[in-house]
Amino acid sequence: MLDLIRSHLFTHIKCSNGRDPVTGDFEPAFTRLQEYALERKLIQIDHKLIRWFFADMDHADAKARALACKARPNIIIENPANGHCHVGYRWAIPFHLDTEASLLEHGGRHSSVVWSAMCCRWGLINALDADEAYHAHLVKNPFHAAWITTVVRDHAYTFADIRALVDVPAGVKRYYRKGTPRKVATQDLSDVAASPGARDEPRLSHPDGEGSRDRYGEARRALDLDEIPTIHECEARRSRRGEDRLGS
Numbered sequence: 001m002l003d004l005i006r007s008h009l010f011t012h013i014k015c016s017n018g019r020d021p022v023t024g025d026f027e028p029a030f031t032r033l034q035e036y037a038l039e040r041k042l043i044q045i046d047h048k049l050i051r052w053f054f055a056d057m058d059h060a061d062a063k064a065r066a067l068a069c070k071a072r073p074n075i076i077i078e079n080p081a082n083g084h085c086h087v088g089y090r091w092a093i094p095f096h097l098d099t100e101a102s103l104l105e106h107g108g109r110h111s112s113v114v115w116s117a118m119c120c121r122w123g124l125i126n127a128l129d130a131d132e133a134y135h136a137h138l139v140k141n142p143f144h145a146a147w148i149t150t151v152v153r154d155h156a157y158t159f160a161d162i163r164a165l166v167d168v169p170a171g172v173k174r175y176y177r178k179g180t181p182r183k184v185a186t187q188d189l190s191d192v193a194a195s196p197g198a199r200d201e202p203r204l205s206h207p208d209g210e211g212s213r214d215r216y217g218e219a220r221r222a223l224d225l226d227e228i229p230t231i232h233e234c235e236a237r238r239s240r241r242g243e244d245r246l247g248s
Contacts, residue, residue, distance in 0.1 A: 001075060001090075001151040002142060010047055015040035016138055029138060041146050042138040050117070051094045055124055056134035057085045067152070069127050071165040074156070077140040078148040086140040089124065091117075092156035116159045123168035 015037035016029045029042075037043055046052055055073075059065060062085040063078050073087035095113045102111070110118070125132050142149040162168060 001154055008051060009034055013037045014044040016042045018042050038143050041141055041144050043141045045139050049094045049096060051091055053089045053121055054136035054139050055087050055128050055130035057128055057130050071162055072152050074153055076150045076152060077142050080148050090156040092158045119168050120159050120162040123162060123166045127166040
């Protein structure tokens with residue numbers, strides 16, 4: 001498993017030494033050659049192609065909780081000082097994240113693969129009682145001597161496997177906020193995602209610009225206030241009032 005992880009690492013990867021135990025400051029991430037990056041405590045494992053899901057478990061008995069979960073992780077990277085762990089699940093079929101161009105083309109909707117991955121992510125977070133604000137940009141380096149790395153299983157997971165083992169929501173929260181309760185009611189957006197013709201919905205354009213789906217257009221559509229004048233109309237009215245005053 002560790003050889004597999006190393007074979008997928010880029011030549012240059014982001015890395016950091018994490019939080020300084022003395023000052024408490026977090027070292028910023030920087031990109032280094034792989035041989036030097038592997039000397040750091042935290043590294044970036046996934047890049048454009050997503051092969052893993054990592055969860056951050058901030059519990060003294062995090063390893064025992066992960067092993068007790070029905071969906072047992074492929075790998076556990078433990079901090080021996082406090083028992084906190086990063087647990088990793090390997091996807092059987094890697095996938096690419098949606099690009100900004102793709103989201104713009106389809107009206108802000110995620111692809112079905114990314115949508116399923118997001119739903120499975122929340123199912124695992126709830127099952128593990130993991131940190132919902134963690135997005136696995138940097139993961140505990142499984143090759144570093146500061147951590148205890150345990151390989152639990154080699155078999156990769158599909159989305160169907162995760163759905164069969166844990167409670168996966170039909171919809172996901174669109175926004176994340178650090179410090180909110182971990183186990184909260186998840187908004188069901190499945191009807192929005194599955195509605196026919198959602199991707200064919202016409203986009204709104206600002207009457208005074210080229211932007212699409214901006215706040216101005218969204219407010220006008222939601223409130224149906226077509227009588228709200230545009231900026232150009234306001235300027236025209238101001239100019240007419242000035243001309244009237246001069247004429248009088």
